[in-house]
Amino acid sequence: MVPITVYLIVAAVLFGIGTLGVLISRNIIIMFMSIELMLNAANLALIAFSRALNVADGHAFVFLVLTVAAAEAAVGLAMVITLYRNRETINIDRFNLMKW
Amino acid sequence: MSEYSQYLFLVPLFPLIGFLLNGLLLGRLPRPLISFIGCASVGLSLVMSALLFFDLKGMPPEARLIEQTLFSWIPAGSLHVNIGYLLDPLSAVMILVVSGVAFLIHIYSVGYMHHDPGYGRYFSYLNLFTFAMLTLVLADNFVFMFVGWEGVGLCSYLLIGFWFERKSASDAGKKAFIVNRIGDFGFLIGMFIIFWQVGSLEFRTVMEIAPTVFFAGGALITTVCILLFVGAIGKSAQIPLYVWLPDAMEGPTPVSALIHAATMVTAGVYMIARTNVLYLMAPDALLVVAIVGAVTAIYSATIGLAQNDIKRVLAYSTVSQLGYMFLACGVAAFSAGIFHLMTHAYFKALLFLGSGAVIHAMSSEQDIRKMGGLRKYLPVTYWTFLLATLAISGIPGFSGFFSKDEILWKSFSSQFGHPIFWVIGFITAGLTAFYMFRLVYLTFHGQERMDEHTKAHLHEAPKSMTVPLVVLAVLAVIGGWVGIPHVLGFTNHFERWMEPVMSQGARSAESHALAAAGGHAGAEIGLMVASVALVLIAIFLARMFYNKRPELATDFREKLSGIHRVLLNKYYVDEIYGAILVRPVVYLSLFLWKIVDVVFIDGLINGLATAYSDVSQYFRGVQTGRVRSYATLFVIGVVVLVAYVVLR
Numbered sequence: 001m002v003p004i005t006v007y008l009i010v011a012a013v014l015f016g017i018g019t020l021g022v023l024i025s026r027n028i029i030i031m032f033m034s035i036e037l038m039l040n041a042a043n044l045a046l047i048a049f050s051r052a053l054n055v056a057d058g059h060a061f062v063f064l065v066l067t068v069a070a071a072e073a074a075v076g077l078a079m080v081i082t083l084y085r086n087r088e089t090i091n092i093d094r095f096n097l098m099k100w
Numbered sequence: 101m102s103e104y105s106q107y108l109f110l111v112p113l114f115p116l117i118g119f120l121l122n123g124l125l126l127g128r129l130p131r132p133l134i135s136f137i138g139c140a141s142v143g144l145s146l147v148m149s150a151l152l153f154f155d156l157k158g159m160p161p162e163a164r165l166i167e168q169t170l171f172s173w174i175p176a177g178s179l180h181v182n183i184g185y186l187l188d189p190l191s192a193v194m195i196l197v198v199s200g201v202a203f204l205i206h207i208y209s210v211g212y213m214h215h216d217p218g219y220g221r222y223f224s225y226l227n228l229f230t231f232a233m234l235t236l237v238l239a240d241n242f243v244f245m246f247v248g249w250e251g252v253g254l255c256s257y258l259l260i261g262f263w264f265e266r267k268s269a270s271d272a273g274k275k276a277f278i279v280n281r282i283g284d285f286g287f288l289i290g291m292f293i294i295f296w297q298v299g300s301l302e303f304r305t306v307m308e309i310a311p312t313v314f315f316a317g318g319a320l321i322t323t324v325c326i327l328l329f330v331g332a333i334g335k336s337a338q339i340p341l342y343v344w345l346p347d348a349m350e351g352p353t354p355v356s357a358l359i360h361a362a363t364m365v366t367a368g369v370y371m372i373a374r375t376n377v378l379y380l381m382a383p384d385a386l387l388v389v390a391i392v393g394a395v396t397a398i399y400s401a402t403i404g405l406a407q408n409d410i411k412r413v414l415a416y417s418t419v420s421q422l423g424y425m426f427l428a429c430g431v432a433a434f435s436a437g438i439f440h441l442m443t444h445a446y447f448k449a450l451l452f453l454g455s456g457a458v459i460h461a462m463s464s465e466q467d468i469r470k471m472g473g474l475r476k477y478l479p480v481t482y483w484t485f486l487l488a489t490l491a492i493s494g495i496p497g498f499s500g501f502f503s504k505d506e507i508l509w510k511s512f513s514s515q516f517g518h519p520i521f522w523v524i525g526f527i528t529a530g531l532t533a534f535y536m537f538r539l540v541y542l543t544f545h546g547q548e549r550m551d552e553h554t555k556a557h558l559h560e561a562p563k564s565m566t567v568p569l570v571v572l573a574v575l576a577v578i579g580g581w582v583g584i585p586h587v588l589g590f591t592n593h594f595e596r597w598m599e600p601v602m603s604q605g606a607r608s609a610e611s612h613a614l615a616a617a618g619g620h621a622g623a624e625i626g627l628m629v630a631s632v633a634l635v636l637i638a639i640f641l642a643r644m645f646y647n648k649r650p651e652l653a654t655d656f657r658e659k660l661s662g663i664h665r666v667l668l669n670k671y672y673v674d675e676i677y678g679a680i681l682v683r684p685v686v687y688l689s690l691f692l693w694k695i696v697d698v699v700f701i702d703g704l705i706n707g708l709a710t711a712y713s714d715v716s717q718y719f720r721g722v723q724t725g726r727v728r729s730y731a732t733l734f735v736i737g738v739v740v741l742v743a744y745v746v747l748r
Contacts, residue, residue, distance in 0.1 A: 023732050092727050099725025 007048035014041035028080050028090045032073075039069050104151045105166040108185045111152070111195055112234035114144040115202075115227045123224035131219055138223035139206045142230050146199040153192050164189055164600055167240060167304075174243070178299060186240035186303060190601040193438060194237035194370055197445045198363050200575075202230045204568035205358040208453055211564035212354050212460060222262065222352070229255035233363050237370060242291045242301040245371070249287070249335065252364045253280045259359060260351040272347035279344040283334015290327030293320070307377040316381040325378055325385030329392075332368025338426060339396045342419050343674060349411040353456030356411060361418050361452050362445035369425040369441050373434040376602060380432060386516050390430025394511075394524040397423030399671075401531035405538070406667035409466045410455045413539050417492070418448055420528060424507050427525060431517040433510035435598035439583045440503035446579045447491040447500055450572040454485035457561040457569065458543060463554050468539060473548035477558040480566045482544045484573040489540050491576045493533035493635050499580030501632075504529060506585055506592075508631060509624050526631055533635040537642035545647050587624045 014037055021034025043062045050058025084090050118141025122134055129137075156164050169184035187195075206226060213222050232251025239245035253276075261273030295301055297320065298309050314321040332338070337345035348360045359365070372379060372389065379386055397420045404416035421444050428437035459466055461478055475482045491498035494505065508529070512522035548555065560566070583594030645653040657664050666672070724730075 019735060023728060023735065026728075095727070096725035099723050 004048050004052045008045060011041045011045040011048065014038075014044065026091050026093055028083070028092050031092065032076055032080070036069060036073070039065055104148070104155050105187075106168065107148065108152060108166055108168045108187055108238070109170055111145050111148045111199070112185075112231050112238060114141045114148070115230040115234065117141055118227035119224050119231060122220055122227060125220075129220065134220050134223050135210045138227055139203065139210065141227055142199060142203045142206050145195075145230065145234065146203045149192075149195040149199045152187060153196055156187065156189065156192050161596075161600055169240075179295065179301075181241055181243045181301060183244060184240040184302075185238040187238065188601050189597050189599075190370075190373060190438065191237050193442060193597075195234055197442050198230070198233050198237060201362045201445050201449050201572075202226075202233070202358055204571055205354045205362075205449065205453070208357075208456070208565050208568040209352075209354045211562040212456055213352065214562075216352075218262065222259075225255055225258050225262070226355070226358070229259070229359060229364070233367075236367055240303055242294065242303070242306075245374075246287065246291065249331075249367060249371075250284065252359070252367065253277065253284070253335070256280075256348070256359050256364055259355040260348045262351055262355065266350070269350040272344075272350040276344040276348050279341050280334045283331045283341055286327045286329075286334070287331025290324050290331065293324050293327070297324075303374060307375075310378055311381065314378075314381055317383060321378060322382040322384045325375075325382040326388060328371065328375060328378070329368075329385065329389055332371055332426075333392065334368075335371075336365050336368030336422050336426070337419050338368070338392050338423060339399060342396065342400065343677060345419055346412050346415040346670070349409070349415050353411065353452060353459060356415070357449045357452030357456065360415065362449040365418065365422060366425065366441045366445065369422070369429060369437050372426070372429045373438050373601070376429075376432075376434045379429070383516065386430050386432060388430075389426055390511070390516065390521060393423045393426025393428075393430050394521050395423070396420070397427060397528045398524050398531070399423075401528045401535065403667055403670050404535040405531065406664055408469055408668075410458060410468050410471075410539065410543065411452070411466055413468075413535060414448070414451050414455060417451075417532065417536065418444075420532065421448065421492070424504065424525065424528070427511055427521060428507040431511045431514040431521065433507065433514055434602060435595045436503065436506040436510050438598060439580075439594050440507055443491070443499035443503040443576070443579050446572055447488040447498075447576040450484060450488040450569060450576050451492070453565070453569055453572065454481050454488065457481040457565055458485075460561055460565070461558050462550065463557055465550065465554060468542040470550050470554075471543045472546045472550070473544070474558070475544040478544075478560050480560060480569060484569040485544070486540060487573045488576050489536045491580075493536055493639065494529055494631065495635065496632060497577075499576055499578065502580035502583050502585065505628055505631065506583065509585070509627060512627060513624070522627065526627075526634065529631050530634040530638040533638035534642050537639050538646050541642060541646035546650070585624070587621050 018034045018036075018038030018041060021037065022031050025031050025034065043065055046058040046061050046065075048058075050056065050062075080090060083095065087094060118137050121137050122129070152166065156166065166187040167184065169182045171183055172180065173183045174181040206223070209222065209226065213219055216222060229252060232248045232255055234248075236245055236248025236252060239248055257273045257277040260276050261270045264270045264273070291301065294306060294310075297313050298306050300306060300309070310321075314324075334341045345360060345365065349356055351360070379389070400416045400419035400423065404413050404420065407413045407416060421440070425437045425440050425444070428434070428440060457478060458471070458474060458481060461474070461481075462471065465471070487498070491500040494501045504525075508522055508525045511517045511525055512519060550558075561569075582597075583592050584590035586592055645656065669675075
C-alpha cells in the first residue's frame with residue numbers, strides 16, 4: 001500500500017505549481033486553470049486523509065469542492081468573456097483601475 | 101361676570117386672523133380684499149374693546165376686573181404660565197387706544213400705500229403688530245406680556261425695514277432690534293428675580309404677594325424695578341437707548357404713526373403703570389425713572405429744535421413726550437402718565453399722519469427747508485396738523501394741555517416730586533411749542549421753496565387719508581376732557597377710572613397730591629398760568645423767527661453756530677456710541693472671525709484632514725490595483741501564518 005506521505009507530497013507539489021501559476025501568469029484563463037489545480041490538490045489531500053483515517057468526511061468535502069469549482073468556473077468564464085469584450089484583452093495587468 | 105367677558109380673547113384674535121389670511125395668501129388676493137381684511141379685523145377688535153369697556157364701566161369700581169384663562173401654556177414644576185387675559189381699567193384704556201388708533205391708521209394706509217408693490221405684506225405685518233400689542237396690554241402674566249413685547253419688537257423691525265431694498269432702511273431695522281434687545285435683557289432678568297422671590301409671574305399674584313416678600317426700599321426690589329425699567333428704556337426710547345427711534349423713521353409713515361409714536365413705544369410706560377405696586381416699594385427706582393424721564397424730555401426737545409427732516413422732528417418730539425410720561429411714573433403719578441399716553445397717542449399719531457400726507461403730496465420730499473406755503477394746497481392736512489400742534493404745545497382746552505399740565509403739577513407736588521422736575525418739564529414745554537410751531541411755519545406758511553416739478557404735483561390726500569386725520573383731530577381736541585383737573589372745577593374722571601388699578605401706595609401719593617392741591621389751589625393755578633404763558637411766548641418767538649422775519653433765524657443760527665451744529669448732529673451721540681460701543685464690537689467680531697474662526701477652528705479641522713492625507717501619501721502606494729501583487733502578498737501572508745502555527 002502506498003503510504004499517505006506520498007499522496008501528500010504529490011498534493012503539495014500540485015498546490016505549489018497552482019500557486020506559482022496564479023502568481024506568475026498574466027493570462028486570466030491560465031490563472032483560472034491554476035486555481036483549479038490548487039483546488040484539486042486540496043481534493044487529493046482530503047481523499048488521502050479520508051482513506052488513511054477510514055472515515056467518509058473527506059469524500060463528502062471533495063464533492064462539495066467539485067460543485068463549488070464547477071459553479072466558479074461558470075461564473076469566472078462568463079466574467080472573462082465580458083472583460084474580453086470590453087478590452088479586447090485578457091492580460092490581468094491591464095485591469096488595474098482599482099487603485100489610489 | 102358680565103355679558104361679554106367670555107369674549108375677551110376675541111380682541112387680540114381678530115387681528116391675528118387678519119394676519120393669517122393676508123400673510124398666508126400673500127399677494128394672491130386683490131387689493132380691495134386685502135384692505136378689507138386688514139381694516140375689518142382691527143375694526144372688529146375696536147368694537148369688541150368698546151363693548152368690553154362699557155361692560156367694565158357698568159360694574160362697581162372695585163369689581164372692575166375681567167379675567168379669562170384660555171389654557172395652560174408652560175406647566176413646568178413650580179413654574180406655571182397660562183395663556184390668560186386680564187382686563188382692568190388700565191388695560192381697558194390701552195385696548196381702546198391701541199385698537200382705535202390702529203383702526204384709523206389701517207384706513208389711512210389704504211390710501212398711503214396704494215401704489216406699493218408690498219401691499220399685502222404691509223397689511224399682514226400691521227395686523228400682526230396690532231395682535232402683538234393687544235396681547236401685550238391684555239396679558240395677565242409677565243411671560244405672556246413678554247410674548248407681546250417681543251412680538252411688537254419683531255413687527256417694528258419688519259416694518260422699519262419694510263423697504264428693505266434701501267440699505268438705510270434695513271440698517272435702521274437692525275439697529276432698532278439690537279438696541280431693543282439690550283432692554284429686553286434687563287426685563288428678562290427682572291422677571292427671573294421676581295419668579296425666584298415670589299414664585300409666580302401672574303400680575304395679580306405678584307402684586308398681592310410682593311409686599312410680603314420684598315423689603316420695601318431694599319436693594320432687591322430696587323434692582324428688580326430698575327431692571328424692568330431697563331426694558332422700558334429700550335422699548336420706549338429713553339436715554340441712553342433712544343437712538344433707534346429717530347432712525348426708525350425709515351419705515352412707511354403710517355408705521356411711524358402707529359408703532360413709533362402712538363402704541364409700541366408707550367409699552368414701557370404701560371409696563372411701569374402695570375407694576376406700580378413694585379415701584380412704590382422702591383423709591384430709589386422711582387427717582388431713577390423720574391430723572392431719566394426728565395432728562396430725556398429736555399434733551400431730545402433740544403435736538404428737535406434743529407432737525408430739518410419733518411419726521412425726525414416728530415421722532416425727537418415723541419422721545420421727549422415719552423420722557424414726560426416716565427417723569428409722571430417716576431413721581432408716582434401713574435394715571436397721569438397713562439393719561440398723557442392716551443392724549444399723546446391721538447395728537448402724535450395725527451402729526452405723523454399729517455406729515456405723511458405732506459410727504460405724499462411733496463413726492464417723498466421730507467426736508468422742511470424745501471417746503472413752505474403748503475397751507476393752500478393741503479387745507480385739511482394743514483388744519484388737522486395745526487390742531488395737533490396746539491394740543492402737543494399745551495394750549496388750554498386741547499387734550500395735551502390737561503395731560504401735560506397734570507404731569508407738571510404732579511412732578512411739583514407729589515411726595516416723590518421736586519421743583520427741579522417741574523422746572524425741567526416747564527422748559528421742555530416751551531421748547532416743544534417752539535419746535536412744533538417752527539415745523540408748522542416752515543411747512544405750511546411762508547415762501548414756497550419747492551421746485552416747479554414738485555409744485556405741479558401738489559395735491560390734497562385722498563379721502564381714505566383725510567378722514568382718519570379729521571377723526572384723530574377731533575380726538576386730539578376733546579381727548580383730554582376726560583381728565584380735567586379738579587382745580588378747574590371739574591371731576592378728574594380719568595384719575596377716578598384708573599384708581600382701582602393703582603396700589604394703596606399710589607393712591608396715597610395721589611391723595612397726598614390732592615391734599616396739596618387743596619391747600620395750594622393757588623399754586624396749581626399759578627404754575628398752570630406760567631406754563632401757558634411760556635408756551636405762548638415760545639409760539640410767538642417761532643412766528644418771529646420762521647414766519648415774519650426769517651433773517652432773524654439765520655442771524656441767530658450764525659451767532660450760535662457751534663450750538664446749532666451740535667444740535668443738528670444730535671449731540672454726536674450716534675458717533676460716540678459708534679466709537680465706544682459699536683466699533684469695539686465690530687473689531688472683536690473681526691478678531692473672532694479672522695483669528696479664532698478662520699485660523700484656529702478652521703485650521704484645526706483642515707489640519708486634521710491634511711494630516712490624514714499626508715500620512716496616507718506613504719501608504720497608498722501599497723494599493724497598486726494589480727491582481728497579481730495582491731495575490732503575492734496574500735500568499736506571503738498565508739505562508740507566514742502557517743509557519744507561525746506550525747513552528748510555534
